[in-house]
Amino acid sequence: MIIKMLKDIKQHGPPGGSDSRARPKMTLPTTTRQYSYPKLGSYNNLVLHEVPVGAPKSNEVLVKTHAVSLQFRDLLIAGALYPGSLPPDLVPCSDMSGEVIAVGADVKDWKKGDRVCANFMLDKLHDEQTAATGESALGGATNGVLTEYRQFPAHSLVAFPSHLSYEEASTLPCAALTAYNALLSGYEPLKAGDTILVQGTGGVSIFALQFAVASGAVVIATSSSDEKLKVATKLGAKHVINYKTTPNWDEEVLKLTNGLGVDRVIEVAGNSTLQRSISSVKISGSIDIIGLLGGMTDVPAVDIIGPCIFKGLKIRGIYVGSVAQFKNMNKLISANVETTKPIIDKLFSFEETKAAFAHLESQAHVGKMVIKF
Known part of the structure; x- marks a missing residue:
């Protein structure tokens, strides 16, 4: 009986399906829907359009965005009130959570399915603030995260606490990390x-x-x-x-x-x-x-x-924080699950992004506004 089963597996593959080597690879997205500013002056100038997205480079990670949270800085940038130069057709927002869907050839620390946030400043790994780290600030000096898919440098990502939802985790990169840096760093x-x-x-x-x-x-x-x-x-x-x-x-x-x-x-x-x-x-x-x-x-x-x-x-x-501080903050959050639960005032859909900005502008909120993808 055992010999017959082995022969069947060799000839036909394992029960319930074909040889795993023959399974097709997941097709990566080739486009992403994202918001950008053809011109600044108001969040009402945001335009939703579709642009190409490529596979990650050797040291990059491709992430599917699940949630983005808003902050006051996003209103300043929309109103052309934020200091510094901005890229043309800026993609706004800095605070996101998402799911890894592909990694570059040289990436060792991340794998498909990991749940991550991007640090506010992609290149601020440790506590020292420099001109270079400031130039890597999302949604300002560099294009942000109000997009369905985005590549990130592998070193800029942080795994968020496992008990948090994507929506809760999206509130961490700026609001939470700024507070942590101020008080505990x-x-x-x-x-x-x-x-x-x-x-x-x-x-x-x-x-x-x-x-x-x-x-x-x-x-x-x-x-x-x-x-x-x-x-x-x-x-x-x-x-x-x-x-x-x-x-x-x-x-x-x-x-x-x-x-x-x-x-x-x-x-x-x-x-x-x-x-x-x-x-x-x-x-x-x-x-x-x-x-x-x-x-x-x-x-x-x-x-x-x-x-x-x-x-x-x-x-x-206080100008937000570093990847190292982000990781330490997550330890505090994981050790105090109930006390540190993120407070979300209201959820909006991706298509309701302008309404989310308007609610933030009203200052009627307690906690954070989150856009759910």
Whole structure:
């Protein structure tokens, strides 16, 4: 019987199908649908069209995009308000998650089916920021990820935590990594018992709140909306301040900290709030400058030099993060599954991309807007 079975397999192949060597290879896509800007000025100028896509080069990986999340920078770029030169017909957006569908001949670390995110700056592997790493920023200096398929340098990809969905993982490359870099990397990592002030309930601020809570820190959160502050409280903020009803919110921060001030501030509004942030932080405290949600015009003059000297403040600009920091952040997320769960305000389809930009612009959100492919 056994001899007969062996003869049958040799003649006809294994039961249930033909010899695996005869199976056809998967056909790779030759085109991709993507959005781009023929001209800047508004996200309404986005055009969806089809362009060729090739097989990955020897050191590249071809990734099928599953989700893209939006950030405030995408609005600045759409409105031609972002500094620096941009490529013509820019493909926008920097934050994605996707599935590896092909790898180049020299790629050893990735295989078909791996679930990955691309780092915001493709060539920022470690913590040092250079002009060259800045030139590899997706959706700005180089074309972004609002496309169905894209090649990436193998070194720019990071496997995201296995418990996250594609939609959740797409929120990590900028918002989460910026918050992680600010709080848990750099010259003075956050420690248990520290008190931090988080401004607003946007993507970076929510992740900063979550990472701080996961690290055992005390969080004070501000917002103009009581409903949003309820969300911040549910996520672990110990104190909340509505800055519309309490415009001198820095004085309230001092009351909550017995006159000492917070250990650090996550500054997302920029010059419009920086003076109050300086007032809110303790002697020898730090301010991590993340963004400029308060705008770049019609802002008050800010006295930085005096307070920085006499209070011994540390002010640090944060420009997202590196591949190495991304990997370390994923360890924190995997170790604190519930506390660090990404907050997605609303999902949009690929065809609803302009509506997603409009929702971001409304600032009605808590957490992130995600475009699902």
